[in-house]
Amino acid sequence: MTRTARPRRRTPRSDGFTGRARRAIDSLLRQFPELHEELAAGPRRRPPAAPDPSADALARRAAEAAEDRAAALWNAQHDRTPPGDGSAPLNLAALDAGIDITASIAELEEAVHDRLGYPAPPAGDVTARLIRVLRLLDAVERDADLAEHVQSELRRMARRCARALGDTEPIRRIRPRCPLCDSVSLRAFAARHIVLCVNPGCRCDDETCACHIAPGARHRWERDEWAELALLVGCAVEELAEAAA
DSSP: OOOOOOOOOOOOOOHHHHHHHHHHHHHHHHHHHHHHHHHHHHOOOOOOOOOOHHHHHHHHHHHHHHHHHHHEEEEHTOOOOOOOOSSOOOOOOHHHHHHHHHHHHHHHHHHHHHTTTOOOOOOOHHHHHHHHHHHTTTHTTTHHHHHHHHHHHHHHHHHHHHHTOOOOOOEEESSSTTTTSSSEEEOOOTTTTTTEEOOTTOSSOOOTTTTHHTTTTOOOEEEEGGGHHHHHHTHHHHHHHHHTT
C-alpha cells in the first residue's frame, strides 16, 4: 500500500518569531477596538497630499492599494455590502479593515489548529481568537513554515489596522545600494525594524523566499540579519540601526 508522503518541514530559525508575533498581537488587541469608534465618528480629516510624492510614498500607496483591492474582492465574494443610511459619513477604511481582520484572524486560527493537529477552534470574536493564537505561539514556532505564515499574517493585520486609524510608519532611505539588484532602493521601516528593497524587480537567490512567492512582496532583512546585510553593503550595523530608529 502506497503511503501518502507528508510535506517536509523546515527547521525553524532562531529569529525572534515569538517576540515579533507578540508585538503584532499586542498592537491588534490595543487598536482593533478603536476601529468601531472610527465607524461611529466617521472619517478623519487628512491633510492634502504633497504635489510631488517621493518614491517611498509611491511604494507605500501601491502596497496599500493592493491590499484595498484584495479587501474589496473579499467583500464581493462574501456578499458584504457596506451599510449606511446617509445620516453620517462612513469610514470605509475602518469598515473594510474590520471585516478583513475579523475574517483573517478566524482563518489564521483555523489554519494553526489544522497544521498542529488540534480540533477546530470554537467561535469567538477577534480579541478571543488573538488571545488563543497568542497561547499557541510556542507550538507554532517549532514549525518554520507555519511560523512564517503566522508572523506574516499577524503583522499584515496589525499594519492594516494602524493605517485605517491614520497611523503612518516612518520610512528612511539607506545610502548603500541593494546587494541583490544594485539599485538605490534600500529603505528602513522603523515600526517593524526591517530593511526592505522597494525595487519591484528585486529577487534573492532563495526561491522559497516571499519575494519569489507572494505577489507584491519585496525582499527584506529582519533585525537579526542586519549584521550580514551590513557586510554586503559595506557599512556598520550601527548605521542600519540609526536609520531604523
